[in-house]
Amino acid sequence: MTALPSSGTTRAWVVERPAPIASGPLRPVEREIAEPGPYELLLGVRACGVCRTDLHLAEGDLPPRRPGCTPGHEIVGEVLTAGAYAGGFTAGERVGAAWLAGTCGRCRWCRAGRENLCPASRYTGWDIHGGFAGHTVVDSRYVYRLPEGLPDEDAAPLLCAGIIGYRALERAELPRGGRLGLYGFGASAHLTAQLAVARGAEVHVVTRSPAARRLALDLGAASAGPDAPPCPLDSAILFAPAGSLVPKALEALDRGGTLAIAGIHLTGVPPLDYGRHLFQERTMRSVAANTREDGRAYLAEAARLRPAVRAVRYSLGRADRALADLAAGSVTGVAVLVPP
Known part of the structure; x- marks a missing residue:
């Protein structure tokens, strides 16, 4: 030593x-x-x-x-x-x-x-x-x-915001060229948006912050607004720790869509209506930390992408x-x- x-x-x-x-x-x-x-x-x-x-x-x-x-x-x-x-x-x-x-x-x-x-x-x-x-x-x-x-x-x-966003994107099972919704646009979301855009996705951001909406559009998002995305989504990731957004994100999914919840903490989730929120094979799943392989894979992709931080x-x-x-x-x- x-x-x-x-x-x-x-x-x-x-x-x-x-x-x-x-x-x-x-x-x-x-x-x-x-x-x-x-x-x-x-x-x-x-x-x-x-x-x-x-x-x-x-x-x-x-x-x-x-x-x-x-x-x-x-x-x-x-x-x-x-x-x-x-x-x-x-x-x-x-x-x-x-x-x-x-x-x-x-x-x-x-x-x-x-x-x-x-x-x-x-x-x-x-x-x-x-x-x-x-x-x-x-x-x-x-x-x-x-x-x-x-x-x-x-x-x-990159070491948490980036890696967790990477795992959340994998868990969301976004199809190639699909429409992705991001709810909340802080540290992790602003890196995940760039990764998804680089992979060919159409990204729609939902956030109350005007400054975050401007940043999302600067980073290649197709839309950024305070309420709902303008089109049905193939996948969505909830970054904001607000359980009240879970039903809204599920409603925005197209048939067969997947919602990944990226945070380690979430406030209470309101009751869900099966027909409105989950029917037609919509899926909701959590994201629990990451593996070292996630970290290595994301950092290798980030080395090529060079995200704007x-x-x-x-x-x-x-x-x-x-x-x-x-x-x-x-x-x-x-x-x-x-x-x-």
Whole structure:
């Protein structure tokens, strides 16, 4: 191993007690820099995307798993120290750490290539400290080598917003050249729209934000409005964490269409009417995290596509402000923390 940074401590944000973001659940701390184990990497954080899941964790929509945990799971980092069995990574290498942080590798889900359903799965920023910090330690078996030429702040959102959008698009089973509806147009949707357009889809966006509608049209959407798409959809993805949109998205589907719900948290879903919402073989399915194969496949596609990332930069010291802006819906694109 190379030597640890000489300071011995790192600045980090922790969720002290989950609560509404306006009450300040995030607290800045100085923490000892951990020494990585045999399969681990110590990273100097170069950029970390701010995801809605971080907001759900801070506000308690997702119950805390580790007291005083540091959020952040879209981490671009520089390898500072590599464990003896850390997969050939070397000091100075740029890597990405994402939401999935570990699995058992033995259960029937792992053995079947569905490790995202592993009952023992662990997650960055929920089970282990994440990237709202100057340094963090991650399992080398769950990091990604990143496409060359992408700035750190553009690469960071690919690691969750991009990967989850990729899996949601796969789960939506969009036919070639089909019509895709996107409900909500934040970090993940603005990357997914570009992926779908590049694959030949006709994309229709539903969002209340005028700025997000303008961005959607700039990125190649065929339409963007506040209510319903102008035509029947072959597939749809619900990114907004609003269960009230589920019936509306199902109603917009053509016969045989599929709705994929991409979020980890969703408010209550109103009662569904079988004839209006599900008959004619309409399908509704959830999206649960991702596999490492999803991550590798998406990053390879993104390396070719070179998506336009609308990154809004915040210093690490303003992580609480970034989450507050996300909660208020005032971030068009994706917020990214950039440590000094």
